[in-house]
Amino acid sequence: MTEATTTITQKLDALYEYDREPVHEKSFQGIGKFLGVYGGEHIAGTEYVIGPLFVSHGVTAGDFFLGLIIGNILAVLSWAFVTAPIAVKTRLTLYWHLRNIAGPRLTALYSIVNAVMFCFLAGSMISVSATAIGLPLDMKMPALEDMLPNSVEWVAVVLLVGTAVTALAILGFEKISRFSSIASPWMVLVFIAGAIAVLPTLGVQSPGDLWRVANERIWTGVPFAGQTKFTFWHVMFFAWFCNLAMHIGMSDMSLLRFAKKWQYGFASATGMFLGHFVAWTSSSVLCAAAAGSVAPGPIAYMGAGIAGAVSVVIAGWTTANPTLYRAGLAFQVVTPDWKRWKVTLVAGLVTTIAAVFPALMMKLLDFVALYGLLLMPMGAVIVADYWFLPRMGLRKEYAAHRGLGLSWPVLIAWLGALAVAFALPFEIFFVALPGWFVAVLLFVGFSFIQQKYLAAAGERGSQ
Amino acid sequence: MKIALALGALIGLLLTIVPSILVAIGLLSWQTHAVLMTIGMIVWFIAASLYPQPAKSS
Numbered sequence: 206m207t208e209a210t211t212t213i214t215q216k217l218d219a220l221y222e223y224d225r226e227p228v229h230e231k232s233f234q235g236i237g238k239f240l241g242v243y244g245g246e247h248i249a250g251t252e253y254v255i256g257p258l259f260v261s262h263g264v265t266a267g268d269f270f271l272g273l274i275i276g277n278i279l280a281v282l283s284w285a286f287v288t289a290p291i292a293v294k295t296r297l298t299l300y301w302h303l304r305n306i307a308g309p310r311l312t313a314l315y316s317i318v319n320a321v322m323f324c325f326l327a328g329s330m331i332s333v334s335a336t337a338i339g340l341p342l343d344m345k346m347p348a349l350e351d352m353l354p355n356s357v358e359w360v361a362v363v364l365l366v367g368t369a370v371t372a373l374a375i376l377g378f379e380k381i382s383r384f385s386s387i388a389s390p391w392m393v394l395v396f397i398a399g400a401i402a403v404l405p406t407l408g409v410q411s412p413g414d415l416w417r418v419a420n421e422r423i424w425t426g427v428p429f430a431g432q433t434k435f436t437f438w439h440v441m442f443f444a445w446f447c448n449l450a451m452h453i454g455m456s457d458m459s460l461l462r463f464a465k466k467w468q469y470g471f472a473s474a475t476g477m478f479l480g481h482f483v484a485w486t487s488s489s490v491l492c493a494a495a496a497g498s499v500a501p502g503p504i505a506y507m508g509a510g511i512a513g514a515v516s517v518v519i520a521g522w523t524t525a526n527p528t529l530y531r532a533g534l535a536f537q538v539v540t541p542d543w544k545r546w547k548v549t550l551v552a553g554l555v556t557t558i559a560a561v562f563p564a565l566m567m568k569l570l571d572f573v574a575l576y577g578l579l580l581m582p583m584g585a586v587i588v589a590d591y592w593f594l595p596r597m598g599l600r601k602e603y604a605a606h607r608g609l610g611l612s613w614p615v616l617i618a619w620l621g622a623l624a625v626a627f628a629l630p631f632e633i634f635f636v637a638l639p640g641w642f643v644a645v646l647l648f649v650g651f652s653f654i655q656q657k658y659l660a661a662a663g664e665r666g667s668q
Numbered sequence: 669m670k671i672a673l674a675l676g677a678l679i680g681l682l683l684t685i686v687p688s689i690l691v692a693i694g695l696l697s698w699q700t701h702a703v704l705m706t707i708g709m710i711v712w713f714i715a716a717s718l719y720p721q722p723a724k725s726s
Contacts, residue, residue: 387713387717390681391712
């Protein structure tokens with residue numbers, strides 16, 4: 206390794222030093238902890254955007270509900286059968302487990318890609334909050350087709366919100382986490398209450414009107430001007446893969462390693478069905494009542510008044526903060542001598558500049574799909590390394606075994622899977638699944654070559 | 669005190685959800701519902717913030 210990369214990987218190791226050891230039995234958590242964490246984590250500001258985006262893409266009511274039910278079930282099963290079993294067997298964070306498979310240099314690269322994506326994700330949440338802060342200022346809201354800032358007021362409000370979020374992320378992450386957990390139960394009810402209160406304006410006079418109104422006024426099946434048509438498959442794959450980085454991408458190993466049993470992966474159902482089912486349905490209803498407006502602030506205000514607007518600010522802020530904090534943590538690997546506050550400040554600056562562009566919010570579905578896709582191959586590698594290599598007579602965690610800085614089979618699997626995924630003639634929502642199989646095949650194939658032929662040839666050469 | 673705070677939190681949540689149902693069945697105006705939701709929000713955050721946290725285990 207070069208001196209520079211050695212410094213980076215040493216710094217990265219030092220950052221995660223606390224998590225180096227497998228979780229001890231006395232730190233295991235009960236099911237209640239996971240039900241709460243998943244419930245809270247998936248009721249974010251972005252839920253106010255995702256429902257309206259489905260409406261704008263002309264999903265029908267049947268496709269919407271069936272797609273959400275099946276997609277959310279598949280997401281829960283992914284957490285339960287893919288992430289949790291390896292998490293409770295290894296008891297390690299994703300970082301330390303991946304380091305053993307991919308080597309420290311490749312893991313550092315993965316962390317940086319992750320950090321950049323975290324910044325953009327936090328940026329979309331700042332944009333969401335800004336639409337509510339701008340309400341009393343009578344700010345012109347960004348429209349669906351706006352990719353660039355549409356007014357000076359928008360830029361000023363985003364900079365204001367971004368500055369506040371960054372300052373709070375620097376000052377205290379723990380207190381924000383506590384505030385976030387307090388806000389979660391209330392926010393779910395605000396979503397539901399807002400949607401119920403606008404039902405009469407959509408023409409619902411009795412429960413018998415619900416399905417008719419759902420088809421005729423909300424999920425009409427007709428896309429807005431300039432938007433592509435979404436089907437059941439779009440909804441199902443998006444619901445399944447919007448947290449791809451967390452389940453199949455394995456980043457929730459860091460959370461589920463505290464679980465007493467692998468079955469606690471099923472606790473993710475609270476997040477999927479409260480956040481991604483109830484909240485997306487509610488925000489779709491609000492969008493329809495607002496005559497197709499997709500800006501979260503105005504639609505929440507239309508349903509729930511001041512409480513709705515406040516919930517948008519809180520939902521955006523409480524989820525942007527930990528995301529920004531994690532981005533700062535990951536960026537710290539390339540800024541070895543910087544204090545945490547300085548790194549978080551830079552991450553906040555990148556995030557705020559990104560948030561100025563409404564494209565991030567209006568193209569959220571595509572961005573979320575891209576985010577998961579970029580990180581997914583590493584999850585495929587972890588699964589293949591854990592379950593498949595030993596059955597083929599190959600050694601697990603080969604990079605750690607041989608002291609390699611970078612595992613080339615992992616690098617080829619990562620880049621190869623992405624190259625194939627981007628080359629496929631499908632929309633981005635559909636390429637992650639074939640990409641996963643490509644990553645597994647490439648990793649297993651090249652690991653076989655590395656361990657059976659090259660290592661053997663190397664050993665013969667050294668004799 | 670703990671019971672009073674739990675009761676306050678419950679009232680806050682009820683003020684958040686119940687008015688919307690009354691709006692949907694035509695028994696309450698949207699404006700009153702919005703005011704009640706704002707009161708519910710304030711009550712919830714005060715009560716839930718003051719509610720004692722369970723002690724952290726080692």
